[in-house]
Amino acid sequence: MHYIARIAATAAFCVASVASLRAQEVVKLGQIEAQTGPNTIYGWMGSQGVPIAVDEINKAGGFKVGDKTYKLELISLDTRGDPKEATIELKRLLEQDKARFVFGPFLSNVFVTVLPYAKQFDGKFLLLGGATRMHDFVGQPGHDFVIRTWNWDAGPSGFGERMVDYLIKTASPKKVAMLFQNDQGGKVLGEIYEPLFKAKGIETVTEYFEPGTKDFTPVLAKLAAFKADYLFPGYSDAPLYDIVRQATEGNFIRKFFLVRGSLGPGMKNKDGIEDYIVYVPKYFEDAEKISPKVKGFVEAYKAFYKREFPYDQAPLCSSSCYDHVYMLVAAMQRAGTVQDVGKIRTALLSFTYSGVWTIKFDQRGEQIFNFDIVHLKKGGELQITRVEP
Amino acid sequence: MTQVILGQFLNGIIVGTLYGIIALGVTLTFGITGIVNFALGQFMMIGAYAAWHLTDITHLPYPIAVALAVVIAGLAGLLSDRALFQFTRNNLVNGLLVSIGLISVIESGAMLLYTATPKNMDFVLSGAWVFGDITLPRMKVATFGVLVVVIALTWAALANTWLGRATRAYAQNPEAAALMGVNTQALQVGVSVYSCALAGLGGAVYASLYSLEPSMGALFILKGVEAAILAGVGNLAGALVGGVILGVTESIGSLFLPTAFRDAYGLIFLVAILLFRPNGLFGGQK
Numbered sequence: 001m002h003y004i005a006r007i008a009a010t011a012a013f014c015v016a017s018v019a020s021l022r023a024q025e026v027v028k029l030g031q032i033e034a035q036t037g038p039n040t041i042y043g044w045m046g047s048q049g050v051p052i053a054v055d056e057i058n059k060a061g062g063f064k065v066g067d068k069t070y071k072l073e074l075i076s077l078d079t080r081g082d083p084k085e086a087t088i089e090l091k092r093l094l095e096q097d098k099a100r101f102v103f104g105p106f107l108s109n110v111f112v113t114v115l116p117y118a119k120q121f122d123g124k125f126l127l128l129g130g131a132t133r134m135h136d137f138v139g140q141p142g143h144d145f146v147i148r149t150w151n152w153d154a155g156p157s158g159f160g161e162r163m164v165d166y167l168i169k170t171a172s173p174k175k176v177a178m179l180f181q182n183d184q185g186g187k188v189l190g191e192i193y194e195p196l197f198k199a200k201g202i203e204t205v206t207e208y209f210e211p212g213t214k215d216f217t218p219v220l221a222k223l224a225a226f227k228a229d230y231l232f233p234g235y236s237d238a239p240l241y242d243i244v245r246q247a248t249e250g251n252f253i254r255k256f257f258l259v260r261g262s263l264g265p266g267m268k269n270k271d272g273i274e275d276y277i278v279y280v281p282k283y284f285e286d287a288e289k290i291s292p293k294v295k296g297f298v299e300a301y302k303a304f305y306k307r308e309f310p311y312d313q314a315p316l317c318s319s320s321c322y323d324h325v326y327m328l329v330a331a332m333q334r335a336g337t338v339q340d341v342g343k344i345r346t347a348l349l350s351f352t353y354s355g356v357w358t359i360k361f362d363q364r365g366e367q368i369f370n371f372d373i374v375h376l377k378k379g380g381e382l383q384i385t386r387v388e389p
Numbered sequence: 390m391t392q393v394i395l396g397q398f399l400n401g402i403i404v405g406t407l408y409g410i411i412a413l414g415v416t417l418t419f420g421i422t423g424i425v426n427f428a429l430g431q432f433m434m435i436g437a438y439a440a441w442h443l444t445d446i447t448h449l450p451y452p453i454a455v456a457l458a459v460v461i462a463g464l465a466g467l468l469s470d471r472a473l474f475q476f477t478r479n480n481l482v483n484g485l486l487v488s489i490g491l492i493s494v495i496e497s498g499a500m501l502l503y504t505a506t507p508k509n510m511d512f513v514l515s516g517a518w519v520f521g522d523i524t525l526p527r528m529k530v531a532t533f534g535v536l537v538v539v540i541a542l543t544w545a546a547l548a549n550t551w552l553g554r555a556t557r558a559y560a561q562n563p564e565a566a567a568l569m570g571v572n573t574q575a576l577q578v579g580v581s582v583y584s585c586a587l588a589g590l591g592g593a594v595y596a597s598l599y600s601l602e603p604s605m606g607a608l609f610i611l612k613g614v615e616a617a618i619l620a621g622v623g624n625l626a627g628a629l630v631g632g633v634i635l636g637v638t639e640s641i642g643s644l645f646l647p648t649a650f651r652d653a654y655g656l657i658f659l660v661a662i663l664l665f666r667p668n669g670l671f672g673g674q675k
Contacts, residue, residue: 040505182649208649212608214599217400218643241509241600250524268509
């Protein structure tokens with residue numbers, strides 16, 4: 001009897017050890033975003049939001065898929081916005097770390113560069129990024145790995161289409177001058193919005209500026225000659241602060257329309273502008289007062305980083321960020337696997353997630369989510385319009 | 390159109406002085422320590438963030454913030470010289486590598502402290518002077534004035550003081566200068582610190598005009614080096630002229646040609662000058 005008891009105890013110990021090992025199984029989550037460098041703005045919030053969700057899930061004991069409990073391991077790498085760096089990092093994540101889920105990139109030039117390499121792993125991983133250029137590849141044969149985590153601009157559900165409609169409804173402009181950064185992100189904006197404005201009878205002129213430009217006076221002087229009703233500058237806050245300031249200070253133009261970038265440049269120059277219409281995925285200052293989930297995220301951010309909440313950058317958490325970690329976990333649970341990325345992809349595209357944002361994906365794998373149009377007028381008066389595509 | 394061109398010509402001169410102050414630091418450092426300090430752009434960033442922090446966060450008056458920012462950049466320069474650059478004197482490659490490494494360290498530090506969110510200083514001197522179609526923001530004009538005065542004073546000091554003469558003597562013949570009683574060690578440290586302080590001043594006035602981000606230094610060090618080469622490395626007054634030529638070329642070029650290639654216009658001009666004058670516009674005049 002004593003012998004049997006010892007065997008039973010040993011067996012129980014082995015079972016407990018295996019169970020313990022199983023309990024420590026991890027799902028690796030990679031991230032390639034620009035955390036430093038001139039185009040940091042777009043990758044920064046994603047790299048801030050994802051660790052909070054990972055920490056929350058792990059602290060809650062992980063998540064169950066079938067009878068196993070998993071924890072998340074985040075490997076967040078800084079691309080610095082450099083496509084070559086990003087390719088090396090993606091190689092590391094896929095080949096060395098064997099990550100099956102990679103968040104990012106938000107930058108189109110980075111995406112276009114990593115694409116040929118990433119294609120070799122189609123069916124073996126998912127790349128969840130916000131890059132505008134990803135739109136061309138979502139749902140295309142051989143590109144099942146591409147999941148785009150941001151609203152597309154054009155089309156019936158397109159946020160850009162809604163923005164232009166809002167602009168026409170509120171201001172009836174005849175001419176719009178566009179000023180974009182000379183890179184993939186800027187070029188794709190030109191490709192989207194030139195025909196979009198033209199289709200609605202609005203004349204446009206487009207200029208591109210060199211990344212890193214600080215003095216926009218010459219190009220603003222050139223655009224002023226076009227006598228545009230609105231200036232549509234893009235696409236990140238770093239140049240926007242300078243463009244808005246120099247455009248108003250130099251008396252070139254005082255009305256702005258933006259689909260990328262934040263409210264910050266308008267607020268900073270609120271006495272110089274006449275009109276500043278901007279696409280804001282979420283106006284957190286307002287949303288945290290009415291949504292417990294938004295308030296919870298703001299509090300979680302403050303507690304995790306022990307600093308003030310970045311209200312100006314937080315709207316960019318609408319792409320490959322906090323919500324998407326929870327969404328991915330939910331998709332794994334629905335699919336009943338952490339390994340079969342095909343099943344997880346199908347599951348991810350099949351439900352609507354209600355978190356900080358209400359997010360769903362279309363059949364191709366492109367995100368659709370609710371957003372705000374913020375209309376800032378001279379002096380700082382704000383008007384928020386909520387849009388549910 | 391004439392007024393637009395004139396407006397951009399003036400704008401180019403103003404922007405060019407910012408390139409000029411960095412070029413002055415580049416040319417001074419290279420002449421005395423034998424190092425092309427590519428991290429000078431980061432010292433400019435330190436000056437810019439310090440001025441912004443002291444003005445917008447600590448609420449000090451802007452002129453005091455500028456003075457303190459210059460001191461902070463100078464102290465950072467002293468620290469980098471004692472910790473790093475003193476070991477790379479007259480070794481161009483080592484100095485270059487150390488300065489490139491320093492760029493990442495300083496940039497990451499700024500990112501950690503202030504995040505990537507651009508910082509935009511509250512208006513120090515708002516409004517603009519308008520002459521017909523020409524609009525000149527007051528702060529830009531004030532910045533131009535300050536930088537020109539500082540560059541002129543530096544030039545005058547180098548031409549007319551004992552320390553200035555010692556500096557020039559050292560640049561021409563280090564051994565002879567040492568034999569004549571010049572404390573070469575102190576001179577090298579002093580010039581290194583002064584160059585960083587100049588870059589800090591450039592950053593502090595820059596902060597009142599443009600948005601700040603941790604990576605801002607990269608652009609200006611390139612322009613500074615371009616301006617220094619255009620003038621002829623070692624020519625102090627030429628550094629300002631080189632910066633102004635670069636600024637004007639970019640401004641006027643952007644007006645008539647695609648803005649997307651703005652940086653190229655200055656470079657094309659530089660190459661054209663170097664083809665005919667390999668030592669730069671003022672090369673040979675020490």
